Amino acid sequence: MASRPHRSFYVPQDIEPKWQKVWEQHGVMKAADNSPKPKFYDLVMYPYPSGELHMGHARNYVMGDALARMKRMQGFEVLHPFGWDAFGLPAENAAMQHPGLHPQKWTLDNIAKSKHDLKMMGILYDWDREVTSCMPDYYRWTQWLFLLMLQRGLAYRAMAPVNWCPVDKTVLANEQVINGRCWRHPDVEVEKRDLLLDKWPQKVRVMQTNWIGRSIGAEVDFPVDGHPDETIRIYTTRPDTLFGATFMVLAPEHPLVEKVTTEKHQARVREYVEKARKETEIERMSTERDKTGVATGAFAVNPVNGERIPIWVADYVLMTYGTGAIMAVPAHDERDFEFAGRYDLQIREVIAPPTGPRGVLREAYLGPGLLVNSGQFDGLDSTVAFERICDWLESKGIGKRAVKYRLRDWLISRQRYWGAPIPVVYCPEHGIVPVPTDQLPVLLPSEYKPLSENPEFFRTACPICGREARRETDTMDTFIDSSWYFLRYASPHDDREPFDSELANHWMAVDQYTGGVEHAILHLLYSRFFTKVLHDAGMLEASEPFMRLFNQGMVKRFGQVMAKSAGNGVSIAQLSSEQGADAGRVYEMFIGPPEEDVEWTEAGLHGVVKFLQRVWRLVLEPDSLVTEGGTAGARVDADLLRRRVAQTIGRVTEHYDELRFNTAVAFLMELANAMQDYLQSGGARDAEWDSAVQTLVKLLNPLAPHISEEMWERVGEQGLLADAAWPAFDAAAAAEPKVVLVVQVAGKLRDRLEVDAGLSEADATRAALASEKVRAALDGRGPSKVIYVPDRLINLVP
């Protein structure tokens, strides 16, 4: 057809590599340390380099990139760095499966592949700041920080020997010792948490709170009858129920078990303890299981009333929490109640519920109430009694208030090759000697075999006396590596210290941290812990590392999370050669709410491809969209177009800022629709149109950087779009002169009226009453009440 307008087609393969090269040449995402602009630290969790990336990985990187690009255009100096959590088990597994393959080679190859994939997606980072945790210039400082913790008394080596042998049946073995060298978490930052973490997902805050497990109670010493030198120290959160303690329970590993057990009970207790020791942690922790235990034959004395109560051993009491011993109050504790029922132990009510019958309890009563059977404390409210009894215990010196945490010690050592060596030496003379910091890094030997089998590695000289000594042959948990990488980005090449305090103070805290919820507890808690320690050590001003945290949802396909192992990943190379990186980027943002898991479908991707093609035509070939004799869905004149453009600027900017990309894309589509209607309405290609085009292209840029950059060039704009200024929101230009006022009668929709914006209530009421439909609905009854929400709704209540 001769009259058919010339069309140029959008071919992503022609433009994407071109712009990727240009951005790299221009150093678009390089962050300047000395910029006068306000800083914005935009961080995505650095990944474990497991191989090629696919679109399941890409989602949070696109989010981070889109935010970084917008913030740059808004005039921020953006730090958007990337790195690799490069130590870890999969590298060793790969090496074991492919003899001759070194974990380092596997890791570095994967990094190269992944880096290439990220660039193909048009995701920009300041690669000059790339951090790779398995390289000596990084783990040197991981080791340095370990020594700092050690020096500050936050890391220790348990003194008892490590017990590897399950054949060893020594009852006295100490649970904590098995773990060897541990971190001790200090009693932490819980108080300030809610104040500082208000921009964290509630879910993560709750998870961390539960994990830390702070509880308030008291420790009380119970004398042991017939053993004047021994007392059993228990921890309870219910000191108000002290008079209801009718027996004691020791954990099977408790050191006093052996001492107090009477001759007669010796055999049964030993048998029970041995059985408990053989069971796995998981078996023991199961709530499903019936509680079991044995009596020791010994008795303790309840210090409040002098009563003799039997001492039992039961595995529902854990040596690792509290003091490893409890006073059992069956009337007011579910677990003790169950145990007492099973072994026919006494149950004594000491808290009376405010309502309901007293006397025989069918289940433990856990709530508050008035104290009974409690001597001088009878009649007190249980919350008051809590404090009074604590006071009394403290005045008598037999107990005190105590706060406990559920946190376990952080076991950092791994009996593995592919990790950062723990920088410690064992000297026969001087014991544990930290490697002096000027001798760091303790290099991981290049030969791939266990460090404990590598004499060249572990044979060394004691840093103090120079005599022969042995290096620690365990490596550090990779969580240590990732607990401070965000600080290293501030000065990634610093060879004098882990990070330059001045630069770290400039960039920290991270303004936006984006990553998977699977790190909600460990990684985030450890990072907060490191930050706290470095703050206390005077190296860092920030006391919290991450201002705003976001957990993106996962990308699924065929009902399963995209994964190499599931074989359902959409590869970046394939996407790039078919629909293009931009389409993939926009699609993953449009696909659903950013925090929700989403299902990738070809149809959905296709919809986005169509959208990009339509934008291309709108911007570059608007004539091709004007149908002969075609009509617009809605008349869009220049004024309306101008308002739509202004409104879109406001809405898209706000939604990008809040990472609500799915709705932001919808707004861009609406603008494109309005522009199309404008053309169909016979709108001129004038300044108004040009401004709409320019705005659409700019707003699209963070999500679809290649196509928008190409269109920017083709319409003759100067300079890189990536460097252009973000459009400013003009509230006056966005204001609608006329609004649709919804008219309700008794809460039911009866009419819609187009009225001037900002109408007074009197005028609105008059307009509403002028409506036939409204009068019919009122049926002669005058409105006795009018609710008016300006520019939105008026409700007439008869």
Next chain:
RNA sequence: GUCGGCGUGGCGGAAUGGCAGACGCGCCAGCCUUAGGAGCUGGUGCCCGAAAGGGCGUGAAGGUUCAAAUCCUUUCGCCGACACCA
């Protein structure tokens, strides 16, 4: 078991007290085309009705309110975390 989140068209979802279903997919009709997994135009929650119009509708039941997808109570279902922490 405890805690938390979520339940809206055929589908993904939008609306966080004020027009339910934005935007997109799919579907239907028309136009264009040698052709179309292309493009353009219009329609599309359900029910009654030829239409005008009306009624119903956000897992279920109840409540608060002039007004509820949104707040409260109970309940069902799905997902996630924790799981004897004294």
